[in-house]
Amino acid sequence: MSNGEINLRDLQHPDIPVPEEMQSNIAVTSLSSLYNWARSRSIWPMLFGLACCAIEMIATAASRFDLARFGMEVMRASPRQADLMIVSGTVTKKMVVPIVRLYNQMPEPKYVLAMGACASGGGPFKEGYNVVSGIDKYIPVDVYVPGCPPTPQALLYGLIALQKKIERQSLGVGASVPWYGGGPSEEVPIPILGPDIIDPRHAELLRKEAQKNRPTPTVSEALAESAQPESA
Amino acid sequence: MYGSGILKGLGVTFRHLITTFIDDIQWLGRKRDVDVFQQKQSLANRGLVTVEYPDEKLAVPERFRFTPFLITYNQDDPDYPGKDWCTSCGICAKVCPPQCIWIVRGTDPKTGRPKPEPEQFYIDIDICMNCGYCAEYCPFDAIKMDHNYELASYERTSAHIHDKARLSREIRYWQSIAPTIAAEEEAARGGYDHTDVQKARKKAGLEPSRPGPYAAKPAEPEPAPAAVAVAEPPAAAAPQIEASKTESAPAPKAEATPPASAADGETPPHPGWVKRGKRWIDPNAKVEPVRRKGKGE
Amino acid sequence: MTDQVLPQVTDLPSTIAALKERFPNAVKDDTRNGYEGVIVDAASLPDFARVIRDEYGFNYLSSLTAVDYLGHGDHLEVVYHAFRVPSGGKPLVFKAQTDRQDAVIPSLVSIYPGADFQEREAYDLYGIHFAGHPNLKRILLWEGFEGHPMRKDYHEAYYEQETKPFDTRWPGGHVFRGEEYNPFGHNVRYPAGFTLDDYKPQSEADFQQSMALGVDIMGDPAFRTDRLVVNLGPHHPSTHGVFRMMVALTGETIESLEPVMGYLHRNHEKIGERNTWYGNMPFTDRLDYICSMCNNLAYAITVEQMMGGQVSVPYRAEVIRVLMAELTRITNHLWSIGFLLNDLGAFFTPALYAIQTREYILDFFEATAGSRMMCNYMRIGGVFKDLPQRIRSEAALINDRVRDMDTLEYLEQLINDRLPRSIDELDELLSESEIIKSRCIGVGLLPAEMAIAYSASGPLLRASGVPYDIRRANPYSIYPELEFDICTRPNGDIYDRYYLRLDEMRQSVRILKQILPRLKDTQGQPIFGGKTSYSIKVPAGEAYGFAENPKGELGFYLVSMGGGNPWRYHVRAPSFINLTPLGEMCKGHKVADVVAVLGSIDIVLGETDR
Structure with a gap:
């Protein structure tokens, strides 16, 4: 993982974080992988575009690049039916309030993909008085896709990276993700x-x-x- | 008749459905072939257009710009291995619209005077807007726009500020991803070498520019392995690219004056190199730089 | 149509002379070097505006903006550009000045309703009070925001220097992130002594009250009528971005509609004033991000106007510019038709067809300019590079599939075959559909007089029957030598706007067919006639440059102080101003029509909010 760039092969490494109490429990681990396999191939993104990147996101969903091949074509307008929030564009201070609210409304497990330079770190508009320097200042982000805007293929690469990440997650108690750890997770305070x-x-x-x-x-x-x- | 307009519209969608299947049947078993791909992505196509991304990728054109990178001499260059092309003149940092470039100019440890070499070079790709001004205005062809868009990462604090080591690529990489442009630039420089190197060589009474190892254009060694890396029929894929290249060759060649080195003769630029077509290539050269970590074995 | 009797004097200088005679004390020439038009005494501004509208035919207030002359007279200035529509011609520029401390200017909303949003914007960003404005509230920022950010003495949290390039980048440029230097790690700046303890933010109920929608169903438990307020957006599938509409309904019928914007206000103009002249070019890509080429063109012609004789655009560059602009017009209209149908409920099929055709044009843009959407292709004095000989790619990544096509052959095939075929197909798919007709005909009406009064532009104006197209009314580039018709439609409803876009695409194809031989004839000719330096200086003065963008009149009002950066960089955004009549257009229709009306206006939020 030099330079933080994703080597997708790294993710298939034998020491995927498997909790100790799970290691003897073959039934649950294979259930976990089956469950993750199903989950990672039916991620429903939220129909939610912010700026320029949204146009490339729509182009990705259209026939040439076709998100349906990944089971992601079901763009849900309601956050309550969505698994993935693609933050596609510049996040302004006025907009971050609804975004955090939408994130809180999404059911777990939920994922966030920051698409483009603006959503990742403010982008070319970072210096502006109404621009948030990265959505990760407010909500946790799983995958960052750089580019201004990322081409549809770059977004697809990011989505595949997200699938790989989901496949690594474990169902067990004390798992690597909060929603399998037991107990309700906390809401992000709304700015x-x-x-x-x-x-x-x-x-x-x-x-x-x-x-x-x-x-x-x-x-x-x-x-x-x-x-x-x-x-x- | 009421409803005829809707029926007419449905006819259009039905036609689309049928043509898609006609294409599919027509290309049965050859779906991943390069010629099928080219036909599918051409204007004549009426049916299926989908690029099945991780298994087949739409290669980007030569002028495509994503994030910037810095050019260095090849590591196996006999005279200047790995030398930076950047002279830290700062033009890219000045012209950058969102100001995402930071450069520390190098100083000579003996004299303390600035020397034409960057000590540090940073690009914050969370700010970069991929506009390409740095590459356009660089007077030394030292910064170029990369074609690698597969940069997604799980965290950004360390991954998204590219430092000099991360940015530097050998010139053969640039020659492989944009052969036409690289050849044009080479012609404008008057030879393979960096303009400052040319000046220095002239001063030292040497030939201003050496014949570049990949001086003659379209640089073959790079695309070829990449094409061979296409999983299924390497034999089928490579010649296809080969063929399309030879077809395409006349036009760009006429445009870009072939560098002097291309013409001059039968002695290999480096011992042990072999001639393939019009180009000299090193049969043992490691062409790793162009290979990317990525999906698919 | 307007059957106004225009006065005898029609040319601009004599109009100005006549106006000076009419208002001997209040109107005087703007004598600053490089400036044009007249300065009007603020007190007599409404009278002046009424006279130029009613007696001199300047019935269309295109652009209204403010400039802060801090350190250059220390006053705020409001600049107006008024046109005659549909006859065209140069704009009448008039200005009013006011003090920075207590800035008041009479509002012109009663004379030009199109000034509504623009005055609110000037109030929001500059703090100028427009006396008599019916609804003077912040429009892009929120109530409670500290300060007026476009003033020259306002510094944001990541403020480094007045102008770019910043000194911290070279030669001792150690990388830092702005947030590392902010105690909060965010891009925020609080006034002295601010705490959260006694701060009460504006509640949603207050907000609704302030919209003057009248009903507050949240606060009234005894609420028993049918009347209610519905909120659409900012996250909504059919608002074309982060746009918000507050709709007051009686049953399902719309009583009033208030647009709320600013969710994508990314400080384009503030950043633009800091950028170098060239640095703004890629930022214009991100205004209307579907039509980056046209934005580039409008900005380039504005700066060229200011540079005067220092640059001359070669003929081939003009040919290529028109080629790009018309291809962009087609992409935009394809996109807009596709998504109008999405809004009507024909989810995605028409949009898929439209996007597929758009991809072919984007392939050409990508091969020529280097990017699918953010082309950054025009330069001041020409274009970036000539068209490539071949549209070819080189395999760099694993599994890359290459393509190789001759550029001219590709263009010929695209223009002569593919685009007309796609346009006809859309026509066949949609135009006669009974569902579309019943949803669109007679909905969202905008009569011609109203369209002009509200400063609507582009397809919105022409669909109301006003034959006003800047490519003819104020020709630029090589449009005078090209044959095309100004399309109009008589009724001004959604269907007409849809159909007009189809017609315009056909006209664009017609223009492109005339461009092809010119491209061949000029092969090898120069494409750049400007300065090759990376930093150009522009002589002091002002300029208003405008072009017919696919969405309407895109104007740039630029002020230079003679340096390497603009002093003022204002964008007259068609998407923003075309929204002014939205409330009127929706009134009386059903709530389901709101998204269709909005879709037919065709906005892009990057440009609306900037």
């Missing part, structure tokens, strides 16, 4: 639109910063600050 976007998870940090009684520094201010101690 608030304030003077700028507010992540409720940052409430403490926000209070601490507010005591300094200065506006949040910009990158150039922070850069200048961080440069000072060195020169001093």
Whole structure:
């Protein structure tokens, strides 16, 4: 896995994380693989397009690249019927609120694919005042597909990578994914639109910063600050 | 008659259904053949158009741009093995619209003066917009747009900032993915070598540019193994590409003036090389760079 | 149609002279170097607007935008561009100036309803209060957002420098991510002393109230009538992106509709002011991401206009530009028809056929410009590269299948055979279908007068019977020498908009057939007549360049201070302004028609919200 690039062959490595208590339980492990096989071949994405990448996503679903070959052609408009959220495009601060809400509404197991540079890390619009620098700041992302926009084939490669990831997951107790670990999983707190976007998870940090009684520094201010101690 | 419009429309969809099956039957057993693929993806096709992605991929055209990469001399280059082409002039960093390129200019450890070599080179592909300006405005042909779109990753913090080691590719890789453009650029440079190297060689009284190992164009050694790697009929696939190439050859050749080295003679540029067609190739060359980690054995 | 009696004086200079006579104290020439038009005293702006509309025939307010001249006079300026429709001709440019501290300008919504959204945008981004605007609220950002971001003294969290290139990139460019320098790790910037403790965000009920929809079913337990508010979007399968509509219904009938936008507001203009002149070209790709070539073209001709004699576009470049623009028009209309049918419930089959044809054009774009969608192909003074001799690919990945076609043969086959066949097929599939007719005819009506008043443009305007096409009204490139008709349709309903797009595609094919011989004749000629430097400087001044995009008039209002970056970079986005009459068009129809009406307007959110 050098450079973090996916070598799909790595995923078929013999030491797939199998929990200890599962290792003797052949029935459950083969059930797990059967279950994962079925699951990974019927991922229903959410019918949900944000920006430019959405057009390539639709092109992927169309006849030339044909998502149906992967069992993914059933694009569901309702999050309650979807397994996969393809975040296809620039995520703005105004939009991240509905996105987090939609993510919370999706039933588990659920997956997120960040399609394109914008969804992964802000993309060319990152510097903008209304752009979120990566959807993974708010919701967990499983696969990142770089490109601006990724071609349909690049998206398909990402989807295959997601299938491989699902195939690795285990049904056992204490498994590698939260939804098989037992107990309800927590919802992601929904951001608030304030003077700028507010992540409720940052409430403490926000209070601490507010005591300094200065506006949040910009990158150039922070850069200048961080440069000072060195020169001093 | 009311409803005739709907029936007419349904006729169109039915026609589509039938043509698809006609094609399917016609191509029975040859579905993965290159010529079938080419026919399927041509304008004449009326039926099935699907590219069955991981098993057959629509190769991208030469001008295609995805993420940038840096060019170095080949590792087996006798004179300048692995030398960077980038002179860290900074034009790519300046022209980059979203400012995703960071360059640390190299300094000479003895004199402390800047030297034309990048010490560090970073591209944040989470910001890169694949616009291709860096490649377009680079005066040294040192940065090019890659064709590899299969870059999906499970995490981005380390994988999505490409450093110099990750970005650098040998020039033979560029010659293999964009032979026509590489040949054009070579002609514009006046030879295989980097322009600065040419100047230095001239100063040293040497021939300005050596005949490049893959100087003559369309670089064969690269696509050929890739084509052979096509699982099923290597024998069928390779000649097909071969044939289409020879057909296509006249036009691009006329456009790009063949580099001087192509014409000059029968001595191999390196000992042990063999001539295949008009090109010299190293039969033992490791052509790994072009092979990608990927699906399918 | 407009049967207005135009005044005797029709040319622009004499109109301006007459207006100066009419308003001796309030109207004066804009004498700044490189500027055009007149500066109107803010107080007499409504009178002035009424006179130019009623007496001089400038019945179409195309673009309204603001500029912040911080450090260059320290005032805010609102710039208006008014046209005569359908007769065409150059725009009348008039400006009003106001103080930065207490910015007030009279609203022109009562005279030009098309100013509605544009004034709200100027209020949102610049903080200019338009006195008399019926609904002056933030449009792209949310209520409660701190500051007016397009002002020059507003700095966002990742602000580094006023203009690109940034100094941190070279020669000592150690990579960093902006979020590493933000205490929150996010792209956020809070005012001094802000805490979450006493902050109360706007609730959904407040929001509905502020939309003036009147009903708040969430807050009223005793609510007993049929009347209710339905929210469509921002996540909705038929909103063509992240667009939101709040619809007040009586039963199933629409009483009023309020669009809510800004979910894809990605600060195009702010970033554009920081970019170099060339740096904006790939950003224009991402405006209307289905028609990147046309966006490139409009931006290129605007900058060329500012550069004046410094660049001259060679003939072959113009031929290639028109080739690309018309192919783009076809892709856009194919896409738009396919998705209109999706909205009507014919899920995916027509769209599949349309997308398949579009792919063939994208193949050509990919081989020529390097990318399927984000072409970044035009340059200031020409185009990026000549067409390739062959559309060929090279195997690089495992299982790659190569193709190799002669470019001209491919184009010939595409234009003479494939595209007409596909258009006819769509026609056969859809035009006579009774379902489509009953869903579309008489729905979403937009009468001609209203279309002009609301500054609608492109197919939306022409489907209402107004023969206004910038390619004829204000010709650019080589359109004057090409033969084509301005298509119009009489009724202005959804069906007419659909059918007009079919007609326009046929006209585009007709243009393309005339382009083919020109392509052959000009083979080998230069394709670039601009400056080869990577950073160009543009003389000080302003320019409004516009082109007939598939969706309507795409305009760029650029202001240069003579440097390597634009001072103001404004996009007059057709998708944005075409939405202004949406509420009126939907009124009285059923709720199921909303998506169809929206689909027939054909918007792209990248351009609507920018």
